[in-house]
Amino acid sequence: MSLIVQKYGGTSVGSPERIRKVAARVSHYHAQGDQIVVVVSAMSGVTDNLIKLAKEIMPLPNEREMDMLLATGEQTTIALTAIALHALKVPAVSLTGAQAGIVTDGVHTKARIQNITPDRVHELLDARNVVIVAGFQGQTNEGQITTLGRGGSDLTAIALAAALKADLCQIYTDVDGVYTADPRLVPGARKLEEISYDEMLELASLGAKVMQSRSVEFAKKFGVIFEVRSSLNDNPGTIVKEEAKNMEDVVVRGVSLDKNQAKVTLVAVPDQPGVAARILKAIGEAHINVDMIVQNISHGSGKPTDLSFTVDKPDLLKAEKLIDSLKPDIGFGRVIATDNIAKLSIVGVGMKSHTGVAGKMFDALAREGVNIEMISTSEIKVSVVVDLAKAEQAMRAVHAAFLGNPKAT
């Protein structure tokens, strides 16, 4: 007997018909004697409709009330999924995030899971129920309803798998797994059989839409092996797990493109200790995620320098306003903000033991006439910011350079 956590996204539960299909799949596993926990998102479109309703009333609604509002989306799905299982004579009980023992901090709309007390889930599983848990939500110690932000349902699934010591965690989505690149943009892209947490993490943080990085981080931290697979067929997906020795044979695992980034450049920032820290701390405190940060050394001690960083596109206006408010205090020059960029990245644990990877990437870009605006590297990835208009062309060129050969995986 295995304990399996399955997560189904909004598209997979987008209609009563699809919920019935999810129930059929769950029922199949249940019939084999496995214990099943199902985590579901809101039906596709529901969350957007709720947001629209709220914004009709007020453009910037209070975040605590947005959590109260949005939590209803997943609550609706869990009840309907339980009912669909009952229709198949499978015992099933739905639980809200709070009922499943998911405790978060109090940062509304972007809460973090602090701990999970899965006693009730275990009890229900032991009584042979399928337990259906609302993804994306939790409750503070004070009983406030919270939501976990983007990708929150994946996080719920991974965190529950960790807390329940599940044997398997399956993330069902509308794609077959993790690809070497987005197949809609790169015709030669191929599905990967497995990928390391670190590679997945980089791909996630780099905009591959399969999963948010926080869920992968959580899985890595707690050693939760999970599979990303499709709810539309029975094909095996991609296994995400700790890095194995042979994984390093492949230099580049995948190429990703993130069009959701925007760039902010502060011109002529005083070259004094602590200035960049103050700017980025203020941005962090406003809960704006900063991704790439580039600061060149100044041309001579004490001379001002430029500071560039990227933020999520929707946060650009908020970031700009915040930066403006810091200007009198810190005394930098102009602020240049643009959302006309994209971030292109290559990822692979094999980079650690291979040289010349960045050079090969830049060469591929140069041959396409693509200008590089920012560069950022880690042990297992190289990212560049390029002009949005040339981004897809650049991606195909880079994929061809590293992964053009179908045997590469």
Added chain:
Amino acid sequence: MSLIVQKYGGTSVGSPERIRKVAARVSHYHAQGDQIVVVVSAMSGVTDNLIKLAKEIMPLPNEREMDMLLATGEQTTIALTAIALHALKVPAVSLTGAQAGIVTDGVHTKARIQNITPDRVHELLDARNVVIVAGFQGQTNEGQITTLGRGGSDLTAIALAAALKADLCQIYTDVDGVYTADPRLVPGARKLEEISYDEMLELASLGAKVMQSRSVEFAKKFGVIFEVRSSLNDNPGTIVKEEAKNMEDVVVRGVSLDKNQAKVTLVAVPDQPGVAARILKAIGEAHINVDMIVQNISHGSGKPTDLSFTVDKPDLLKAEKLIDSLKPDIGFGRVIATDNIAKLSIVGVGMKSHTGVAGKMFDALAREGVNIEMISTSEIKVSVVVDLAKAEQAMRAVHAAFLGNPKAT
């Protein structure tokens, strides 16, 4: 400073625009320095849509899961109402039934409030917030989400008013108050300025759609004076309160018609002690509400007799099946079930001290050629079951006989 509980029904919060209007009204009271608790229903149509979704998946969905599902309706409204108040710069916090401290028993879809611990509501009020509470829902001591059944939001408002020792409880609805009869059916019907709990109770239980009897019972038990009024205008409504001496001057306060009843007749029931009790106990245990019960004496000791009773129309099939299952054990004859009836009633505390009221009613019916199928009386009401086809005509005749004179109230 007064503490006011206001309840708004589904029509009053049926769109973002209407929610804004509710917020404007609430804001007006708040500006006067009053403490305001707002109880809201699901937006009109939402509950029906959720039920439809569930029934698409399974015709008879599990009641615990229906509660999980339906509770989202009110939760959506409280968040939107809070946001609408924020838009008017009024501090407001929404609470689910559970968060507001409403504890119920575990009878899903028809739960009863067991107690309310309104500490959190008081805290929020003391900090000058408008507190918006989800009507219709609560939580068991074990943390299961429950709903209170039909008219549940009224009950939430009345029960909160009692627990908070509110100065005033206003039930906002889409009618101006309580009328001598449904004005859509009886052109001469007039709005009442006040009415006693007992009269309101009879009217409610008799199908006047303004309020469910359980809410009025609760108000009577805890002495909560409340006003039924319209959310569409500023007209004063009808005050519902303990009976006052001068109320008895009016013999008949109102006439009501309930088309939601169905009749079950058990033919040739053995005339032995305890038989009727066994039948009605079984029905009660199935949570089917029985309203009128009529059993004629048998024509000679020990001879079988007929037993008739009425149930809510939607429960008729369930009741019939249940009765059939009792047949082998109890040994009665045929079962006749029909939903082709209506119940017509006159109500007034003045009946206690006036004679000939029933006779006058039967006389009015006879003159219209309306046959009386069942009769049931209490101290302050007379009800008759009549043919559905003649029900409205009968109602107008009875209203004319007792309340035809505009000075009657």
